[in-house]
Amino acid sequence: xxxxxxxxxTFNGNAREAISFYQNVFGGEIADxxxxxxxxYETPPGMEERIMHARLQNGSMLVMFSDNFSGTEPKAGSxxxxxxELNNKKEIEELYLKLKEEGTAEMELQDTxxxxxxxxxxxxxxxxxxxxxxxx
Numbered sequence: 001x002x003x004x005x006x007x008x009x010t011f012n013g014n015a016r017e018a019i020s021f022y023q024n025v026f027g028g029e030i031a032d033x034x035x036x037x038x039x040x041y042e043t044p045p046g047m048e049e050r051i052m053h054a055r056l057q058n059g060s061m062l063v064m065f066s067d068n069f070s071g072t073e074p075k076a077g078s079x080x081x082x083x084x085e086l087n088n089k090k091e092i093e094e095l096y097l098k099l100k101e102e103g104t105a106e107m108e109l110q111d112t113x114x115x116x117x118x119x120x121x122x123x124x125x126x127x128x129x130x131x132x133x134x135x136x
């Protein structure tokens with residue numbers, strides 16, 4: 001990946017599952033996992049095992065995770081699309097296939113009029129990814 005992207009993704013109690021899924025997709029190391037129960041402040045009952053903060057890093061790519069704390073369910077995808085500029089054909093094809101597994105290809109992987117290979121994929125957690133590879 002060419003650019004640094006730092007999204008912070010919030011889930012409704014399934015952040016651990018999401019972290020595992022994204023590590024499988026992107027590789028890298030999971031770090032700084034802290035549950036609400038480990039935090040140094042009062043946590044409502046039933047929230048102790050939920051993720052307060054975690055990081056997944058592979059090179060310059062960083063994604064942060066949390067379960068929601070407010071008691072309201074976050075809207076899937078939060079209406080945010082995360083853009084990744086990729087290095088080569090193999091990388092874009094692999095990410096595309098992994099992200100669309102149990103998800104939806106909003107725009108199939110294809111060559112575009114702006115001189116790039118591009119796909120828009122909403123993964124199984126409702127997060128939308130714009131995958132872009134400039135054809136040189």
